[in-house]
Amino acid sequence: MTVQIGIDSSWQDEFLKRIEDDGPWGNWELYKLAVEVENHTIIPEFEGLQAPNHLPNLTPLPHQLEVAKQVVESMNGKAILADEVGLGKTIEAGLILKEYMIRGLVKKVLILVPASLVSQWAIELNSKFFIPAVAQRKSYVWEQCDVVVSSIDTAKRNPHRDIIYSLDYDLIIIDEAHKLKNNKTKNYEFVQNLKKKFCLLLTATPIQNRISEIFNLVSLLKPGHLGTESAFYESYKKDSRSLNDDEHLKELVNKVMIRNRRADTGIEWTKRHVETIPIEFSQEERELYEAVTELRGEGDWVSSSQFSVMTLQREACSSREAVYFTLQNMLKRQEEPTKYFQDQIQYLVSKVEAVQQNSKAQKALELIQKINDKVIIFTEYRATQMYLQWFLKQYGITSVPFRGGFKRGKKDWMRELFQKNAQVLIATEAGGEGINLQFCNHIINFDLPWNPMRLEQRIGRIHRLGQEKDVMIYNFATKDTVEEHVLKLLYEKINLFEKVIGDLDDILTKLEFGNIDDHLVEIFGKSASEGEMRIKMENLTSMIQFAEDMKEGGLNAATGNT
């Protein structure tokens, strides 16, 4: 075949002009240097990675290099990087980006990441990869800078959106790409219409719930790779939860997705030590908890569903402030609260007021003093967060709050404050994602989330590459409460804390029953007695175990054949 050959004519024009003008002529030494530079920067082979030679301060791990090579050489620069949490997807993406830039295949780059990670991405690309990435803060940046990092929420809004659509990008990187699992959302549509040559989607959880999620991700990357939407759903059950159901599909997906697991990397990970710390309620706290629990029998007036009772129970395990806050909200939500309703609330408020101390907070204080090092406390409730900050201050312990709702700059600032000035960071659930805190190795789970994946995300903030010490995890569980049930019956049974997430996420996606949260609400909300609750939990955990055994069994069978 004949390939189109282009030659740049600008050199010739200038050359002839200089002959005409009799100069100016270059310096022989510089002329020779230019040729030497050329011989040093030329890349004579299509294959192989150049990037590592350019990055003396970075020692990529073998699996990271392998990913970069595979994406460039066999996946044509379009891939889902789906390593487990903490294996360095950012490094892999950086290597690929650098490689393309060195080879002159990529110039204009758009990097879309969660708002809290924008600065961090820009800093890492600059410091580790010498890539002049700019965090988008002004709208002229889109056109003026070649490598721009932004949040998708900013990018999809005008005036930014129109400018971005007018540009041709060579490479687009999207971090936390599982957020694009739904093809009906504005974000999905926005990304679908971007002009992109190469594309990297980063996610630790390519499938969270349904197989349709992977269809949407792959179709963003390579439309048609998994067929048309209708044909896909004809062949595969839309609600199916596992790729393993179908070998063919698995193979197709593996052509565009790379997933390394911790166990495969051969890296020595620091250990996780998990300690469950049982908490004894004080008399008043116990009374508050019981009062809240009794509401369950009175379904009538708590019209706002069983879930409120559950919420209140869990809040009672966290802090009286959390309960109070919810009670106030319940009252506000009623347009014309009945006298009885008001009385009930008043009764509960009096129970709240009777509580004089927070047993968990006391324990946390002891622990923090004993650890005498940086500690992260996770709580699900903002009221608890604020209380804890006040409480610790009484004992001269400095702390900073952290929430998902913080603006990007504030998150960076809080992280920095924690690293340099404060001993404790108190984060709410939403703040768990999108911040890396490897410099700290102690986590207190002041209260427990019900979805094990969320707990893993908390731990993943500190148990990742770069963590040099063993990670200590302290789980607070108040005795004889829902909290203890969750911990005992679910988490401990499946050895969750010692486990690494990959297995778990396989197990969870294999389970042919709905959302794990729904199950827990069902169990704790609808059971008539302790006994029933226990039995239902047993059922749930044995199903999880069954799925796990199936998986191991499958593995054994496979290795047995060789």
Place this chain on the structure above:
Amino acid sequence: MQQQEIHKFLERYFHANGCEVVDKGPGYMTVQLTIELDKELMNRPFYWHYLEKTGGIPNPMQLTLITNQQLAPDQLKGEVIHFGSPRLHQIFESARNLAGYIRLYENHHHAPGQQTPLRPWLGMNVRISYQCDRKRDVFKSIGLQLINGQMVEDFHDKLLEMNLTPKIPDYSFTLSPLIMPKSGVSRVANFLKMGIEQEEHNWADEALIRWQKDLDLLEHFYEDAEEKGESYETEKTALKEQYEPKINISIINGGLFYLTDSAV
């Protein structure tokens, strides 16, 4: 490029640009930039603009470059230079920019009283890039004698062995070219193109196959849709951008060389 080579390279670069080295030792150097090089490297157009408007005394900066942190003094403040550092690549770029065009004469041993003729050569150093979704480059150096049309490869290597000077040496005269420089450049270009056309281009065939595959997938994806819409067109254009095989010849530098009969 080893750190040692980088160090040498930097020394030669600054020397060639007339910069004085004010301090140096193992693993580092501090150079006093000239006004020209300050403008070239330090990226402070406002300063120079201001200075020219106000007629102040120019104060070009000093630049300290560290090529080996182990050897350089601990307290030394400077930029660490390695093969991937932006500063080095800026200097690479500058070396290319500053010496794009040249005219040199062979400094021959002349017999006294005898006039030596020097023949005109066009020398061009080029990079040929083969690009699809991947890329590789080849360096070529071509010399064309502008009287008889003789063409030689690896011309630059031959020049390196000669003693060349920017001024015409005594007792020498240049012969006028029969081939004009303009047609000389096109002769070299055609020579390169012919060479390329004779090569095997499996890489391009393979890229076309990859392209077609993705195109088929795309067609398939939209086959149910009545109106294919904008995202289809966007994706189609992107595939062309990604895979279409192209070969690009870019000229690094080149010029006129007046050489003796025996030189090449």
